[in-house]
Amino acid sequence: DAGVTQSPTHLIKTRGQQVTLRCSPKSGHDTVSWYQQALGQGPQFIFQYYEEEERQRGNFPDRFSGHQFPNYSSELNVNALLLGDSALYLCASSFWQGYQPQHFGDGTRLSIL
Amino acid sequence: DQQVKQNSPSLSVQEGRISILNCDYTNSMFDYFLWYKKYPAEGPTFLISISSIKDKNEDGRFTVFLNKSAKHLSLHIVPSQPGDSAVYFCAAYYNNNDMRFGAGTRLTVKP
Known part of the structure; x- marks a missing residue:
């Protein structure tokens, strides 16, 4: 039973560029959430997708956008990268209904030069 | 706005003894609470x-207590x-x- 998988594991970009991160949810899960974790902090909620729609959004600018595909996989896009976007980006999947724990992937480490 | 706070950045205990990790929250609307464990280079793993x-x-071996x-x-x-x-990590819905x-x-x- 495959867990949550994220790609790539590491990425280096320069300021102003655009990046796309990918996530495949745990088998059977229909909801994907994205988080940003800066060094020494807990994960910060970016947004959540269910039925290919953004359902909730945290306090992140419009430069952060996403997509969910019919197979429940998801992408996180960040435009006009800033130095402050350097962080670990975590994807988590869960069931939409009820109070269910979210299962996390190992993350994508994004470094902005 | 830090609605979930873990005020102790670190804790050291001897093997076999009890570890107690604490968490405070400010938003009374939270109604579901979780603990995750994270090893280096891995994503958080759900605990309880x-x-x-x-x-x-x-x-x-794990017990969570809630004092609303x-x-x-x-x-x-x-x-x-x-x-x-x-x-x-402590987390709240x-x-x-x-x-x-x-x-x-x-x-x-x-050890």
Whole structure:
């Protein structure tokens, strides 16, 4: 039973560029959430997708956008990268209904030069 | 706005003793609380959860206590083992799926 998988594991970009991160949810899960974790902090909620729609959004600018595909996989896009976007980006999947724990992937480490 | 707080960045305990990790929250709307464990270079792993209608939940060596009046929860690990050494995050659900995390506590269990 495959867990949550994220790609790539590491990425280096320069300021102003655009990046796309990918996530495949745990088998059977229909909801994907994205988080940003800066060094020494807990994960910060970016947004959540269910039925290919953004359902909730945290306090992140419009430069952060996403997509969910019919197979429940998801992408996180960040435009006009800033130095402050350097962080670990975590994807988590869960069931939409009820109070269910979210299962996390190992993350994508994004470094902005 | 830090709605979930873990005020102890680190904790060190001896193998076999009890580890107690604490977490405070400010938003009274939170109704589901979770603990995650994170090893380096891995994503957080779900450990245990508790609903606001309960004040205690146990799973093997792990017990979570919830004190709603104090807006406080704690994770007890008994007995602690060296493999428990990791960063522990407290999290709370807001609006069902908008999960908020604390900054984490690094637990070190010494042999």
